[in-house]
Amino acid sequence: MITIALPKGALLKDTIELFSNLGLDFSAFLDKSNRQLQISDPTNTARALLVRAQDVPVYVEYGQAQLGVVGYDVLREKKPDVANLVDLKFGYCRLSVAVPKSSPYKRSVELPPHGRVASKFVNCAKDHFDSIDLPVEIVPLSGSVELGPITGMSEAIVDLVSTGKTLKENGLIETDILYESSARLIAHPLSYRLNRDNINELVAKLKSINY
Amino acid sequence: MITIALPKGALLKDTIELFSNLGLDFSAFLDKSNRQLQISDPTNTARALLVRAQDVPVYVEYGQAQLGVVGYDVLREKKPDVANLVDLKFGYCRLSVAVPKSSPYKRSVELPPHGRVASKFVNCAKDHFDSIDLPVEIVPLSGSVELGPITGMSEAIVDLVSTGKTLKENGLIETDILYESSARLIAHPLSYRLNRDNINELVAKLKSINY
Numbered sequence: 001m002i003t004i005a006l007p008k009g010a011l012l013k014d015t016i017e018l019f020s021n022l023g024l025d026f027s028a029f030l031d032k033s034n035r036q037l038q039i040s041d042p043t044n045t046a047r048a049l050l051v052r053a054q055d056v057p058v059y060v061e062y063g064q065a066q067l068g069v070v071g072y073d074v075l076r077e078k079k080p081d082v083a084n085l086v087d088l089k090f091g092y093c094r095l096s097v098a099v100p101k102s103s104p105y106k107r108s109v110e111l112p113p114h115g116r117v118a119s120k121f122v123n124c125a126k127d128h129f130d131s132i133d134l135p136v137e138i139v140p141l142s143g144s145v146e147l148g149p150i151t152g153m154s155e156a157i158v159d160l161v162s163t164g165k166t167l168k169e170n171g172l173i174e175t176d177i178l179y180e181s182s183a184r185l186i187a188h189p190l191s192y193r194l195n196r197d198n199i200n201e202l203v204a205k206l207k208s209i210n211y
Numbered sequence: 212m213i214t215i216a217l218p219k220g221a222l223l224k225d226t227i228e229l230f231s232n233l234g235l236d237f238s239a240f241l242d243k244s245n246r247q248l249q250i251s252d253p254t255n256t257a258r259a260l261l262v263r264a265q266d267v268p269v270y271v272e273y274g275q276a277q278l279g280v281v282g283y284d285v286l287r288e289k290k291p292d293v294a295n296l297v298d299l300k301f302g303y304c305r306l307s308v309a310v311p312k313s314s315p316y317k318r319s320v321e322l323p324p325h326g327r328v329a330s331k332f333v334n335c336a337k338d339h340f341d342s343i344d345l346p347v348e349i350v351p352l353s354g355s356v357e358l359g360p361i362t363g364m365s366e367a368i369v370d371l372v373s374t375g376k377t378l379k380e381n382g383l384i385e386t387d388i389l390y391e392s393s394a395r396l397i398a399h400p401l402s403y404r405l406n407r408d409n410i411n412e413l414v415a416k417l418k419s420i421n422y
Binding site for chain 2: 003008035037038049050051052054055058059062064116139140141142143144146147150151152153169
């Protein structure tokens with residue numbers, strides 16, 4: 001039986017809807033009282049694992065799941081060894097640099113050398129500042145990155161922006177967009193190549209829905 | 212004004228009670244409708260930041276907060292450059308190795324060489340297996356670590372255990388305790404040494420409450 005890793009959080013609802021179009025019903029995961037992390041669809045065609053978004057590529061990389069759904073941002077940050085097969089065209093957001101509205105710096109190239117940038121995306125942030133040849137210190141935070149500039153710990157942040165509401169509420173403005181992100185279908189490379197459990201058919205169906 | 216970094220989550224309630232014993236009221240953070248991440252106590256004596264537990268040492272290390280409260284487990288895992296001043300004697304838990312009940316391995320030394328161990332505490336897990344000279348592959352997960360053995364991805368896990376309920380619900384048993392953890396008062400080393408904002412007095416009061 002094919003196993004699919006589904007991401008908890010913002011992408012879950014659209015992901016479950018996507019698979020319901022293929023006749024795979026994992027809606028039990030949307031029930032707030034659900035405590036199970038592993039279910040089969042009622043037709044016993046596929047199994048789903050409910051894991052944190054950033055753990056989806058881990059389960060796929062180790063072959064515990066043949067397919068997974070995860071944001072492009074996670075793939076860019078973690079660079080897992082998985083096949084990025086289909087842009088699922090939901091979960092749109094962007095990874096951006098932002099500074100306080102009152103900041104004298106209007107673009108990331110203007111930031112002072114050896115300044116500080118707070119981010120959950122330490123690798124993506126480092127790649128960006130390396131690409132513009134600006135040495136900065138990345139302060140690794142795991143949440144509420146907007147507190148970095150508010151407390152004076154950092155000049156800027158690198159964070160995901162979807163509506164821009166959080167930035168606005170915290171007096172921050174975007175200066176640069178590093179990349180756009182959306183949900184992606186990923187696969188265990190070997191399972192995909194060997195067409196284990198006929199996953200190619202499932203992937204083809206998902207592609208046809210999305211194009 | 213002194214700034215104190217408080218951890219979101221399991222330790223928050225006890226932490227706020229602790230500071231209320233010193234006349235510092237940060238109970239606004241317990242209000243579910245609160246969206247602020249930074250407040251002053253009503254007497255304007257101290258400021259508090261509400262951050263993720265693992266970010267507490269970051270704010271203290273960078274001097275954005277002079278004091279912080281965090282679990283010993285975070286200090287062991289991240290090894291931040293902060294002073295570990297007082298055992299606050301709440302938030303007790305332990306970092307343990309656990310295996311499925313049906314596992315043939317009853318202690319971590321019996322695990323097969325080059326087996327897999329899933330954990331959020333990759334450094335602590337590595338330190339443990341290094342100390343018993345057993346080469347294992349640590350699979351880094353960010354949540355629901357118990358899924359590692361359930362899906363067959365790993366032979367064992369290294370995770371925090373408090374009541375043991377999660378292990379039991381997932382058919383896992385503890386084999387080794389790596390260390391016991393509890394909440395700690397940490398300080399920015401330089402602020403503490405220079406007694407900035409008279410923090411030594413506050414630390415002495417917290418110690419007197421706890422001994």
